Amino acid sequence: xxxxxxxYNSLIRxxxxxxxxxxxxxxxxxxxxxxxxxxxxxxxxxxxxxxxxHPNPHALILRIFANVxxxxxxxxxxxxxxxxxxxxPESYSGNVESPxxxxxxxxxxxxxxxxxxxxxxxxxxxxxxEQSYDAIAKAIGCSEPTxxxxxxxxxxxxxxxxxxxxxxxxxxVQS
Amino acid sequence: MNRSxxxxxxxxxxxxxATSVTLPEQTEARLQTQLDDFRKRMAPRREGGRFAxxxxxxxxxxxxxxxxxxxxxxxxxxxxxxxxxxAFAEVLERFRSVRTIKFVMSFESNGIPTExxxxxxxxxxxxxxxxxxxxxxxxxxxxxxxxxxDSAHKSAVMIDRGPSxxxxxxxxxERLREAKSGSEEKxxxxxxxxxxxxGFRISREGLMYTIWADAKxxxxxxxxxxxxxxxxxxxxxxxxxxxxxxxxxxxxSLTPPEGYSVQQSNLVPGTTVPSEKxxxxxxxxxxxxxGGDLLPELNLPAFGLQVEAHYGxxxxxxxxxxxxxAGVGVSRAAAFVQSLKGENDWHYAGGGVKLxxxxxxxxxxxxxxxxxxxxxxxxxxxxxxxxAPSAPLPEKPMTFSTPEGELTLKPSTSPFSNxxxxxxxxxxxxGMSLKSLFCMAxxxxxxxxxxxxxxxxxxxxxxxxxxxxxxxxxxxxxxxxEKFKYSVHxxxxxxxxxxxxxxxxxxPRLRKSTGAQKDRxxxxxxxxxxxxxxxxxxxxxxxxxxxKAPLLDKTGLAGTYDFTLTWDPRKxxxxxxxxxRDQLGLEVTRSxxxxxTLIVDPPEKW
Numbered sequence: 001x002x003x004x005x006x007x008y009n010s011l012i013r014x015x016x017x018x019x020x021x022x023x024x025x026x027x028x029x030x031x032x033x034x035x036x037x038x039x040x041x042x043x044x045x046x047x048x049x050x051x052x053x054h055p056n057p058h059a060l061i062l063r064i065f066a067n068v069x070x071x072x073x074x075x076x077x078x079x080x081x082x083x084x085x086x087x088x089p090e091s092y093s094g095n096v097e098s099p100x101x102x103x104x105x106x107x108x109x110x111x112x113x114x115x116x117x118x119x120x121x122x123x124x125x126x127x128x129x130e131q132s133y134d135a136i137a138k139a140i141g142c143s144e145p146t147x148x149x150x151x152x153x154x155x156x157x158x159x160x161x162x163x164x165x166x167x168x169x170x171x172x173v174q175s
Numbered sequence: 176m177n178r179s180x181x182x183x184x185x186x187x188x189x190x191x192x193a194t195s196v197t198l199p200e201q202t203e204a205r206l207q208t209q210l211d212d213f214r215k216r217m218a219p220r221r222e223g224g225r226f227a228x229x230x231x232x233x234x235x236x237x238x239x240x241x242x243x244x245x246x247x248x249x250x251x252x253x254x255x256x257x258x259x260x261x262a263f264a265e266v267l268e269r270f271r272s273v274r275t276i277k278f279v280m281s282f283e284s285n286g287i288p289t290e291x292x293x294x295x296x297x298x299x300x301x302x303x304x305x306x307x308x309x310x311x312x313x314x315x316x317x318x319x320x321x322x323x324x325d326s327a328h329k330s331a332v333m334i335d336r337g338p339s340x341x342x343x344x345x346x347x348x349e350r351l352r353e354a355k356s357g358s359e360e361k362x363x364x365x366x367x368x369x370x371x372x373x374g375f376r377i378s379r380e381g382l383m384y385t386i387w388a389d390a391k392x393x394x395x396x397x398x399x400x401x402x403x404x405x406x407x408x409x410x411x412x413x414x415x416x417x418x419x420x421x422x423x424x425x426x427x428s429l430t431p432p433e434g435y436s437v438q439q440s441n442l443v444p445g446t447t448v449p450s451e452k453x454x455x456x457x458x459x460x461x462x463x464x465x466g467g468d469l470l471p472e473l474n475l476p477a478f479g480l481q482v483e484a485h486y487g488x489x490x491x492x493x494x495x496x497x498x499x500x501a502g503v504g505v506s507r508a509a510a511f512v513q514s515l516k517g518e519n520d521w522h523y524a525g526g527g528v529k530l531x532x533x534x535x536x537x538x539x540x541x542x543x544x545x546x547x548x549x550x551x552x553x554x555x556x557x558x559x560x561x562x563a564p565s566a567p568l569p570e571k572p573m574t575f576s577t578p579e580g581e582l583t584l585k586p587s588t589s590p591f592s593n594x595x596x597x598x599x600x601x602x603x604x605x606g607m608s609l610k611s612l613f614c615m616a617x618x619x620x621x622x623x624x625x626x627x628x629x630x631x632x633x634x635x636x637x638x639x640x641x642x643x644x645x646x647x648x649x650x651x652x653x654x655x656x657e658k659f660k661y662s663v664h665x666x667x668x669x670x671x672x673x674x675x676x677x678x679x680x681x682x683p684r685l686r687k688s689t690g691a692q693k694d695r696x697x698x699x700x701x702x703x704x705x706x707x708x709x710x711x712x713x714x715x716x717x718x719x720x721x722x723k724a725p726l727l728d729k730t731g732l733a734g735t736y737d738f739t740l741t742w743d744p745r746k747x748x749x750x751x752x753x754x755x756r757d758q759l760g761l762e763v764t765r766s767x768x769x770x771x772t773l774i775v776d777p778p779e780k781w
Contacts, residue, residue: 008214016210020198020203020206020207020210021198024196024198024206025194025196025198026194028194028196030199030201030202030205033202033206034202034205034206034209037206037209037210038209038213041210041213105193105194105196108189108190108193109193112190116353117353123190126187127187127190127191127194128190128191128194143298143299145298145299145317146298146299148317149298149299149300149316149317152300152317153316155186155187158186158189158190159184159186162186162189163184165189166184
């Protein structure tokens with residue numbers, strides 16, 4: 001029987017770097033990233049037996065970290081709303097290597113946080129973690145078409161809430 | 176100004192760009208330290224701790240014997256401490272873990288059900304709704320299309336919905352699938368249809384979901400959806416759930432059956448937020464359908480009445496792509512109006528205006544934060560005006576009091592049409608057409624009004640004092656006469672129809688109204704089913720619409736009855752004749768039936 005440490009070393013250790021980056025890309029704040037990462041490790045550790053038996057253990061681990069990142073994002077947005085300010089990512093304040101972009105990241109992150117859990121996790125796994133739909137479906141325990149449906153619905157909701165960021169949007173004058 | 180968006184909005188690219196940040200070296204170092212600490216902490220421990228390790232050393236039967244009593248005690252403790260024995264998470268899981276769900280959905284107003292719709296939902300994102308006999312809507316959310324099938328006319332309308340998540344009636348199931356346990360209100364246990372059920376209530380997107388699940392099996396028994404958007408006392412009721420039953424997936428195909436004529440309808444994509452453009456589009460498409468007349472009210476019931484007035488009833492009219500498109504347009508326009516608040520000062524005055532009348536304002540409102548009004552005129556141009564056009568004074572409610580009772584008639588704004596008679600002598604009706612009010616007042620099946628109607632729909636309240644006979648039609652006649660100052664005459668002609676007699680007395684399913692139901696009176700007639708509580712036998716006349724011929728009551732049976740008549744709508748009228756004979760014990764014969772029509776002659780001006 002394999003121990004938890006063995007499982008950790010074989011399943012999680014090889015992808016520690018990927019996990020760190022994927023959490024930070026969503027949370028975009030050092031303190032929240034640390035908390036979320038810690039939370040993800042604890043969750044993965046307590047579910048090692050389940051992960052070991054899973055048909056795609058890495059996909060399941062990535063799913064756990066996608067969810068903790070989303071939860072951390074939601075928590076920060078709630079906190080910022082209470083304080084009546086926008087949930088600007090820390091990266092805006094110069095603590096980032098990439099320069100500020102044209103895209104309003106805070107708006108996009110806010111919109112992701114507003115998505116239903118399943119839609120958010122599928123989109124994050126697909127776009128941020130770049131997993132295949134097959135892996136996503138295995139991780140969340142559904143069929144591949146269902147995973148695609150969740151992604152489609154998530155995209156539709158994002159398109160609605162971020163409609164004004166659509167570069168193809170045009171303005172018409174009513175005649 | 177209007178905003179419209181293209182479909183090809185690459186959300187993934189936006190999301191990728193928004194999350195394309197590099198992990199700063201400083202943060203990476205801190206995370207690495209955290210990771211090292213975590214590894215150190217976990218190293219001396221084993222997964223699950225010492226107790227689990229000790230359990231692993233024991234034989235399997237010893238483990239079971241040791242752990243089982245503890246688990247039983249924990250479960251019993253949880254059951255005793257919490258009222259509901261049913262876990263809401265388990266109930267939600269029933270919706271999530273299945274591939275197919277079948278159920279029946281009906282709209283109820285103050286407890287009175289209206290037409291039921293049979294719904295089947297198939298993952299991923301497919302739904303099939305049997306709206307009436309012969310009218311089916313198939314929706315595929317992934318493909319972004321719906322197919323409306325009208326089997327009576329062998330016609331199909333392919334509706335391009337755009338990238339939308341809407342599944343029609345299946346939407347409610349989707350909302351439940353997305354719900355999370357923890358925020359639910361527990362409603363305790365009660366008896367429902369002979370089963371003990373546990374109730375939960377949650378709120379989702381402005382609607383309240385009340386879920387009743389079997390206390391033993393945790394299977395959902397009934398879901399009620401209510402909220403301001405469904406009107407006061409209005410709710411959708413989902414029942415008769417069947418989970419994971421194999422379905423014929425070809426029934427969810429968007430390919431129309433062979434021999435059907437197919438029309439295309441391109442709907443406004445669901446991704447855009449309803450805007451003033453939707454109001455303009457709805458007015459234009461409805462006016463095209465109605466010979467240039469703008470809608471008297473901007474809502475779906477008014478649209479339905481206008482379609483019926485111009486094209487005849489649903490039974491005789493083939494649904495066209497234009498009708499579907501206009502109907503969806505109206506619902507989007509109504510959604511825009513609903514999004515406005517009191518301070519936006521919305522007014523609609525489209526009744527009597529023709530498309531193209533540039534001087535006549537049709538509707539106006541003040542956008543949030545704006546100092547000027549947006550006004551849509553009869554030629555469907557939108558202009559900014561400093562002041563609101565002078566609105567016609569709203570029609571005031573009229574109350575008619577007589578010793579026989581009190582009746583109030585007021586213009587309706589209800590999005591629904593429904594008649595409720597909670598007990599003898601009390602009526603609460605909303606959204607009733609003037610034509611149907613005349614039919615009720617004169618207790619006649621058909622009425623011809625020789626004039627354009629001043630207003631389409633009214634709300635009606637009747638209160639008869641206790642001890643008085645509930646002469647509601649007489650009171651309604653007085654009220655209508657006083658308000659509209661019309662004159663009437665009858666015309667009678669004979670039609671080939673059916674007569675019902677009862678030489679052997681009422682059949683087994685024709686029961687005298689019981690004490691338990693004595694205060695309830697209603698009649699719900701749908702294709703294939705007539706449900707009657709507390710009505711005279713003459714009410715059977717309502718099935719004449721499915722017999723396609725008048726029905727004359729010659730039974731002589733007095734008093735009120737409760738009964739349900741069912742028949743196969745595909746085999747009408749023969750199946751109705753057989754049902755009347757076999758289920759209600761009535762004889763049915765072909766007969767010439769005198770049909771009286773009420774002709775209403777209004778004064779020169781209403």
